[in-house]
Amino acid sequence: MLIKALKDIWLTSGFVSIEGGQLIMIFVSFVLIYLAIVKQFEPLLLLPISFGMLLTNLPLANLMKPGVGEEVGGLLYYLYQGVHFEIYPPLIFLGVGAMTDFGPLIANPSSLLLGAAAQFGVFMAFLIALLLGFTPQEAASIGIIGGADGPTAIFLASKLSPKLLGAIAVSAYSYMALVPLIQPPIMRALTTKEERMIKMDQLRQVSKAEKIIFPIIVTILVSMLLPPVAPLIGMLMLGNLFRESGVVGRLSDTAQNALINIITIFLGVTVGATASAENFLQVKTLQITALGMVAFGFSTVGGVLLGKLMCWATKGKVNPLIGSAGVSAVPMAARVSQVVGQKENPSNFLLMHAMGPNVAGVIGTAVAAGTLLTIFGK
Numbered sequence: 001m002l003i004k005a006l007k008d009i010w011l012t013s014g015f016v017s018i019e020g021g022q023l024i025m026i027f028v029s030f031v032l033i034y035l036a037i038v039k040q041f042e043p044l045l046l047l048p049i050s051f052g053m054l055l056t057n058l059p060l061a062n063l064m065k066p067g068v069g070e071e072v073g074g075l076l077y078y079l080y081q082g083v084h085f086e087i088y089p090p091l092i093f094l095g096v097g098a099m100t101d102f103g104p105l106i107a108n109p110s111s112l113l114l115g116a117a118a119q120f121g122v123f124m125a126f127l128i129a130l131l132l133g134f135t136p137q138e139a140a141s142i143g144i145i146g147g148a149d150g151p152t153a154i155f156l157a158s159k160l161s162p163k164l165l166g167a168i169a170v171s172a173y174s175y176m177a178l179v180p181l182i183q184p185p186i187m188r189a190l191t192t193k194e195e196r197m198i199k200m201d202q203l204r205q206v207s208k209a210e211k212i213i214f215p216i217i218v219t220i221l222v223s224m225l226l227p228p229v230a231p232l233i234g235m236l237m238l239g240n241l242f243r244e245s246g247v248v249g250r251l252s253d254t255a256q257n258a259l260i261n262i263i264t265i266f267l268g269v270t271v272g273a274t275a276s277a278e279n280f281l282q283v284k285t286l287q288i289t290a291l292g293m294v295a296f297g298f299s300t301v302g303g304v305l306l307g308k309l310m311c312w313a314t315k316g317k318v319n320p321l322i323g324s325a326g327v328s329a330v331p332m333a334a335r336v337s338q339v340v341g342q343k344e345n346p347s348n349f350l351l352m353h354a355m356g357p358n359v360a361g362v363i364g365t366a367v368a369a370g371t372l373l374t375i376f377g378k
Helices: 002-011 020-037 043-056 075-084 088-099 103-107 111-117 120-131 136-147 150-160 162-177 179-190 208-225 227-245 249-273 283-313 320-326 332-344 351-376
Strands: none
Touching: 020 043, 020 162, 043 075, 043 162, 043 249, 075 088, 075 150, 075 249, 088 150, 088 227, 088 249, 103 111, 103 208, 103 351, 111 283, 111 320, 111 351, 120 136, 120 283, 120 351, 136 150, 136 162, 136 283, 136 351, 150 162, 150 227, 150 249, 150 351, 162 179, 162 249, 162 283, 179 283, 179 320, 179 332, 208 227, 208 351, 227 249, 227 351, 283 320, 320 332, 320 351, 332 351
16 A cells, blocks of 8 residues: 555656756756856846746646636746736835935936937847847837846846846846856957047036936936836836935835845746746757857947947047946946056046936836837837
8 A cells, every 4th residue: 555655756846857958947946046146147037037947947847827717826927917017126126226326327317328329239139139029019028138137127028028038137147147247358349449448527526406307307307208117117117206306215215125036036037937948948948048148248239339438429438348348237248347447547446427328218218118019009
């Protein structure tokens, strides 16, 4: 009797049912867990994404099983509805807005141009993806990786190409984590030593009134121009208004800490859970990974080249290195500009100047997503 019971347990276990594709995906999840913990590559999202990938590929666990009628679905299926109904990314933006100081952008409005130029990679990757045979909706979702904004990439992919969501999310967050490795060689290749040594004048002091008015004006202008992106911009600017108003400290603190941490867990695990073997193990996944690198590289190129143009136009008052911060990996990209500039001139402090393009990149990527969604949304 005992032997039969043990045999039945074995025959109905996942060990008997596991397939080759699932084994490969479990191994991939182990690699990502290693990168998140040991190498600390964007661990706040890469760790839950990789564990969600592990969970969804465990045979017979059915964590992403849809609920049909009275039949209860899997845990992650219900949590995933926050992605499906576009709830999690805007809530992440609420927290990001509460943590972001738009002062450097307000003090130097030309930073908006650098944030826009850094979206060059989005459209380059979009065009290359079309040439490779991706649909316009898939190409748009892949291209947005170049903005280095994980929540925006997830927001757009969930609307335009849900089947590619796992591959796009992993690619987006992996490249965000690799900003300090990818950007410096491109920055040095496109600039001269003299340009990298340029010191910039101190930014003017921004008044509290300006900081309060800014999120309101941006919300109205961007949402009126591109209605589909109103959830992202609206929540980003609401979070920033919490921060700058000075009258809702508890709400600002919650958005910056408890709320964004909870949503990060739900978002990461459920996005990782979309990376099942049948969805992930395709030639498209490798193409997406390569195109993500192309997108990110060209975004850096676009920002630096416009920085060089602004350097020439201002007769050497703008250090072109700050253009690379036009991607929306805040504040990592701005820190990279600071590090590269300080290596050439130890007395150079570019961080606050780079924060202008950096936060402009958050807005720029959302605008790029809204543009693509307006054109290719169903």
